[in-house]
Amino acid sequence: xxxxxxxxxxxxxxxxxxxxxxxxxxxxxxxxxxxxxxxxxxxxxxxxxxxxxxxxxxxxxxxxxxxxxxxxxxxxxxxxxxxxxxxxxxxxxxxxxxxxxxxxxxxx
Amino acid sequence: xxxxxxxxxxxxxxxxxxxxxxxxxxxxxxxxxxxxxxxxxxxxxxxxxxxxxxxxxxxxxxxxxxxxxxxxxxxxxxxxxxxxxxxxxxxxxxxxxxxxxxxxxxxxxxxxxxxxxxxxxxxxx
Numbered sequence: 001x002x003x004x005x006x007x008x009x010x011x012x013x014x015x016x017x018x019x020x021x022x023x024x025x026x027x028x029x030x031x032x033x034x035x036x037x038x039x040x041x042x043x044x045x046x047x048x049x050x051x052x053x054x055x056x057x058x059x060x061x062x063x064x065x066x067x068x069x070x071x072x073x074x075x076x077x078x079x080x081x082x083x084x085x086x087x088x089x090x091x092x093x094x095x096x097x098x099x100x101x102x103x104x105x106x107x108x
Numbered sequence: 109x110x111x112x113x114x115x116x117x118x119x120x121x122x123x124x125x126x127x128x129x130x131x132x133x134x135x136x137x138x139x140x141x142x143x144x145x146x147x148x149x150x151x152x153x154x155x156x157x158x159x160x161x162x163x164x165x166x167x168x169x170x171x172x173x174x175x176x177x178x179x180x181x182x183x184x185x186x187x188x189x190x191x192x193x194x195x196x197x198x199x200x201x202x203x204x205x206x207x208x209x210x211x212x213x214x215x216x217x218x219x220x221x222x223x224x225x226x227x228x229x230x231x232x233x
Contacts, residue, residue: 043223
């Protein structure tokens with residue numbers, strides 16, 4: 001089974017900061033990596049698919065990169081509505097998907 | 109608009125059963141695979157099960173294999189999750205999600221593009 005890890009598990013940042021979250025797969029998954037945002041009490045929302053493709057309607061301050069085993073999600077200028085938990089998800093072994101443990105972004 | 113609405117959650121004793129439903133609208137339900145994903149209190153997301161658009165193939169997480177059954181009724185635009193032999197560790201919010209396939213540079217990529225709001229299952233005596 002493919003295992004996913006994320007770092008950091010949490011971070012504190014200020015509005016306007018550049019934020020980077022890392023996701024690592026236990027084996028190569030090419031570009032089969034998605035990113036989701038989840039706010040408290042809400043369902044997850046897709047941000048990025050295929051490692052770097054921005055989902056329609058998602059602000060351009062979000063970007064994804066990487067391939068193989070190492071991936072990053074970057075928020076170029078953190079906005080108040082971006083405080084949330086972010087999950088990576090591998091789809092290499094589709095339809096058996098695996099999520100990372102999440103990274104919580106909160107206000108400094 | 110595209111919408112998924114889960115129902116059927118509740119409180120059940122260990123060893124009991126529950127059936128969750130997910131009503132779909134705003135898209136051609138019979139053309140898409142569907143997932144169940146759960147989230148235990150204060151924990152991360154866990155993929156639970158997937159069913160192909162026509163119900164021909166089903167896949168399960170090891171944690172629920174043999175206890176949960178995913179099914180669908182395309183005539184009713186509804187997805188189901190039959191949960192038997194429930195355990196305390198099955199306590200979670202259960203989400204249904206629509207599967208989507210896109211082609212990027214001639215490769216097929218998969219993700220969950222629409223999610224319901226979830227239904228809460230509590231397993232407790």
